[in-house]
Amino acid sequence: METRTARQWSVFYAYTAWSVVLILALFPLGVLLAFSTSVPALLAEAPAATGVLLVQVVLGAWSGHRALTLWSAAALPEARDRWDLPQVGRIPMDLSLLATAVPSAVIVLLQLLDRSPAPVLAASLTLLAAAALVRWRWQIGAAVSVATTVIAMAFGLSAPVAFPTGAFLLAVVLTVRISLWLAAMVRELDDAREAQARLAVAEERLRFARDLHDVTGRDLSVIAVKSELVAQLAERGDPRAAEHGREAAQIARTSLAEIRSLVRGYREADLATELQGTASLLRSAHAEVTVEGAADDVPARHRGTAAWMLREGGTNILRHADPSAVTITLSPQGIRLVNDGAPGDGPVPEGSGLTGMRERLEGEAVLEVRRGGGSFVLDVRFAAPGGLR
Structure with a gap:
């Protein structure tokens, strides 16, 4: 798994993750407002069911944060949208979503026992739907939001309540998916910046390799020519062999100094020096x-x-x-x-x-x-x- 350490991505991810947590935590309050009721009133009327709902709010917010953590560690889809921008993709499922579903099952049971009012059940089920739908494509979330409104009205829920509930669910899904889309672009930009940095390092290594080749190639060629000349002169007993041998040793020392200065990044090519060195090299041949x-x-x-x-x-x-x-x-x-x-x-x-x-x-x-x-x-x-x- 690739670790993302860029400051830009860290800041934007924190902003996106906590925004999702806040949206999921406040979403049930919006649903209760559609029923013209409040948490204190529900606590007085049905403390058990309302307490379970509050626990579900915490679990739903944690589930959203957990979903963002899994998404940030997963690879983005290779497919692009029609504007050639990155797609959000499907957020991985995990046990946090199952944990969010348990309170809904408890509230449904309390509803069957006539110990849970309708607003609590509606808030619980729509919160579970929101926690699940943010993990899928926005088209699926939009379709489920419309279906929720239709089903609520089919079961006798009035239009002034059903429509706001569906609208709240649609707003949560679209808001989260848009936030994730923006985060996906930031992720891609961050990855591109990291790739550019790695490319710059590779290019610098290649440049250094070429420079080292240039420095050592010429001097080693001179040393090779000088060494052959020394061997030929020595075989003939020519006293000039010692002089050329010392020249080869001096060239080797000079080359070593150039390599050291090149490694330190201080060496700059001097045209007059290179002209003299190249002419000397060719004359040695x-x-x-x-x-x-x-x-x-x-x-x-x-x-x-x-x-x-x-x-x-x-x-x-x-x-x-x-x-x-x-x-x-x-x-x-x-x-x-x-x-x-x-x-x-x-x-x-x-x-x-x-x-x-x-x-x-x-x-x-x-x-x-x-x-x-x-x-x-x-x-x-x-x-x-x-x-x-």
Whole structure:
């Protein structure tokens, strides 16, 4: 069972539940008013039957509260009404309704013994009907209310008494069902708010996973390249192996520091740093890197996006190609990476890397990729102030 803890729902549920309790508790008084009598007068005339009725009032109010408790814990119907709004559904039955029926049986017995006046019997039976009918669709309650009026008149009850009694019963049913309908909408809004919060957490986890992938992917690729270079130099007895080994260790320490700062939420991508790191990464793979433009050429509002795209693009080049030359172009309109060593022509199959880049760029820039003549082009065009270029 799902626990509902939102303050909005708790407040509205308390309001609805106690409103139902109050309506059911006051309902018998309305019926007695239709008979032009009062509780003190009935206590003097028939104390036993009136005492049982008062006990039933308490049980009926408790039954209504119990019904609301069961309803708040149950799932709403999946079906919607014609306005695409949630339906109240049927309130579960329980023993509290049976407890409310016991006093009615006692009052009927007293009526047969001529020890219960008609107003007490009418109030008791209509209270039991109200406690039961609020658990069903309002159409059923309306039909029973009309039937109650007709049956009361058939048994000799005057119209000035029968009509108000049926009207009171109809008013109770409709009031409770409307309150439940409003509560159902609040429940759905509360559920939607909780789902939105869970979605936001999931999206943030996904964003963090992409950021962690970007940070570790590039640095681990550099470490792998450096490690292979160290192994080759060591096999030849080249003294430069120690220098490259120290560089690999420094990269590992830097990556660890970046991961820690990323976890703390303090890290922001710096375009100049990422440009230098990506160029260093590609040069470590023996690629000739040409940089056209500078980090300052990119508008300030797009530098964070450009830095992430540069990092992801450089890592993808190293993973999926064997480049000998890479050109990085930075301009106010966007960034472009062109590399050779990409065999094949035609459409580019998009994996998790390009898909993640498109998701990150949504609303900020347009990503285009193309391949042909052994070259691969990754082109990011920034969004103009009035929309996408």
